[in-house]
Structure formats: structure tokens, C-alpha cells
């Protein structure tokens with residue numbers, strides 16, 4: 347399907363270059379065809395059997411057009427679960443063919459703003475985009491109930507406007523918003539096909555902060571959430587097929603701190619000084635992967651953002667891990 351999308355883009359570029367004079371005539375037909383093909387894309391269903399991990403947003407609070415805020419999708423048996431909802435991530439979902447309307451359940455690692463900035467948009471997509479007749483379940487650590495209650499209030503007017511405009515058959519009032527579920531470490535979801543175990547991450551003073559172990563069809567992925575590499579992982583993480591670890595490059599953040607100080611922005615410099623103590627380095631992530639005997643370690647939530655291959659190489663250094671990118675799909679199956 348990725349091939350099909352890039353083919354459409356390729357055709358459009360080609361047509362634009364070769365038939366520049368005919369463009370006004372061709373544009374409507376080309377647009378119509380591209381839209382029809384785009385609408386028929388269902389990447390969630392197309393992925394087929396196995397456990398699929400979709401890196402939707404691999405960024406963090408620092409802006410970068412190539413990396414939106416943190417969000418990871420897990421697809422199992424044509425069902426889409428998401429972990430965190432950072433800013434821009436719901437739009438990225440649409441761009442890469444995993445629309446927010448298809449999300450069945452959301453899990454939050456913690457309540458730092460960069461992990462929840464996209465929640466309102468996700469709730470809206472689940473309801474108005476997906477036509478849900480029940481609210482989106484959002485599981486997260488203590489405090490998630492306040493976040494959801496606040497968003498429900500913030501979106502109350504929008505709900506009324508949309509019902510008035512489109513009608514209850516299109517946007518069922520019963521499907522508006524979300525329902526919060528406060529979870530603690532242990533098994534937090536198990537439907538016989540997908541099992542999710544939450545564990546405590548090391549992200550003080552953020553407490554509690556969670557990471558997750560997700561298992562489906564004999565395959566396991568570990569999501570560290572935001573954490574130092576000293577985190578103690580549950581036994582189920584051992585031998586996992588994929589460790590998806592957050593990462594912060596201390597030297598690069600040090601450069602940002604020095605630049606902030608040099609330009610007289612001591613407040614920003616202090617923030618850059620503070621943040622390395624509750625994240626893990628690329629090397630720390632790789633070592634964590636080795637400690638649990640993970641088959642593959644991929645980095646996400648990159649701080650600072652690495653907008654091109656050169657920056658990615660600088661970010662990674664000699665750590666034995668891979669850099670994740672927005673839109674990357676990792677399929678785990680035999």
C-alpha cells in the first residue's frame with residue numbers, strides 16, 4: 347500500500363512536469379483518482395497476521411517537521427491500539443494511512459504534555475471520523491481521569507455544533523469523547539489475543555510513569571515510555587522481539603544548553619540542563635536491550651530531534667540500536 351501511495355505521488359509529479367500546459371485540464375481527473383485511491387487505503391487491515399508496531403510520532407517537545415509528538419501504534423488482527431498521543435500525531439496517522447477513527451483503545455505512558463497534546467484530536471477522530479457509538483477508552487496512570495474530564499469539557503461546544511450540523515446518525519452522541527481508566531502496574535488489558543502489561547518507568551519527578559509490554563501471536567514489544575535506562579522491567583520483557591526505547595543525546599542537548607546560555611536565555615538553558623537526568627541515552631537504550639535480550643532495539647522520542655540522516659548518525663553515535671522514524675512499520679511474525 348505504501349507502494350501504491352508513492353506511485354500516486356510519483357504519477358502526479360510526472361504529470362505535473364511533463365504536461366505542464368495541460369495541467370488545468372488534467373488536474374481534476376488526477377485529483378479525483380488520487381482521492382479515490384487514498385480513500386480505499388486500509389493499512390490496518392492490509393498488514394495481515396502478526397504483531398505490527400507503527401511508529402507514528404517519534405519526536406518529543408522540540409519542534410521538527412519530520413518528527414511529530416510521541417505516538418506508537420500496535421496493530422494486531424486488524425485492530426489498532428495506540429500508546430500516547432503527542433501533538434501532530436493524529437494528523438500523521440491520517441498521512442500514513444492509519445486514521446484516528448480506527449483506534450480501538452489508547453494507553454498513556456504518563457501525563458507530560460508532549461504525550462497528551464493530541465488526545466483531544468484523537469477523541470474527535472474516533473467519534474466524528476470513525477462514527478463510534480461508544481467513547482474512546484483511554485487507559486493511563488493516576489490523573490488520566492482529570493485529563494479526560496478536562497478534554498470532555500473543552501470539546502463540549504464542538505460536540506453540540508457537530509451534532510447540530512451532521513445529525514445524530516452520523517455523529518452518535520453516545521460516542522463522543524473518551525472514558526478514562528486509571529491503571530497500575532500489572533496486566534492492564536487481556537482479551538485473549540492482545541495482552542498489555544504495564545510497568546513502572548523511571549521518570550521522576552513524574553509519578554507514576556508507565557512503560558508497557560505488549561504481546562500478540564507469540565510476539566512481544568516493550569515500550570519504555572519516558573524513562574532512564576535503570577528501569578526494572580517485568581519478566582515478560584525478557585527475550586522480547588522489539589524494544590522501542592526513548593532516547594536523549596546528552597552531548598547534543600549540552601550544545602543546546604550552551605547556545606541558550608550564550609544568547610542570554612538562562613531559563614531555557616536550565617531546562618536543557620535538567621532533562622538528561624530522567625531520560626536514557628542511545629547507548630543506555632542499547633544496553634537495556636542487551637540486558638533483556640531483545641532481538642532488536644529501535645529508538646523513538648528523540649531529544650533533540652534528528653531531522654536528517656547526518657543528525658541521526660550524530661544522535662546514535664556508536665550505540666547498537668536503530669533510529670526510528672515517523673511512518674516506520676515493524677512487523678513481528680515468524
Ligand SMILES: [Zn+2]
Pocket residue numbers: 406407416458460461572647
Ligand atoms: Zn516525553
Ligand SMILES: [Zn+2]
Pocket residue numbers: 456458549552572
Ligand atoms: Zn516525559
